[in-house]
Amino acid sequence: MKNIVLLELNEINFDAVSFYIERGEYLPGFEKLFEKGITNTESEPEYENLEPWVQWPSVHTGKTYDEHKVFRLG
Numbered sequence: 001m002k003n004i005v006l007l008e009l010n011e012i013n014f015d016a017v018s019f020y021i022e023r024g025e026y027l028p029g030f031e032k033l034f035e036k037g038i039t040n041t042e043s044e045p046e047y048e049n050l051e052p053w054v055q056w057p058s059v060h061t062g063k064t065y066d067e068h069k070v071f072r073l074g
Helices: 014-022 028-036 052-061
Strands: none
Touching (some): 014 028
């Protein structure tokens, strides 16, 4: 079985991070992520369903919001 590390970053702008790295800022963690490759996910087309607490169950279960119906945590 292959081990997988799932790192979920919310509201991060990778273009901005790249800009700072290219400017010479020392961001070794992000540099390593860029070297290893980043996978961007896409979820719901409706804006109100783009919140992380809606998308996390989608990513973890493979179901859409219409299928899992998780809109609020707790």
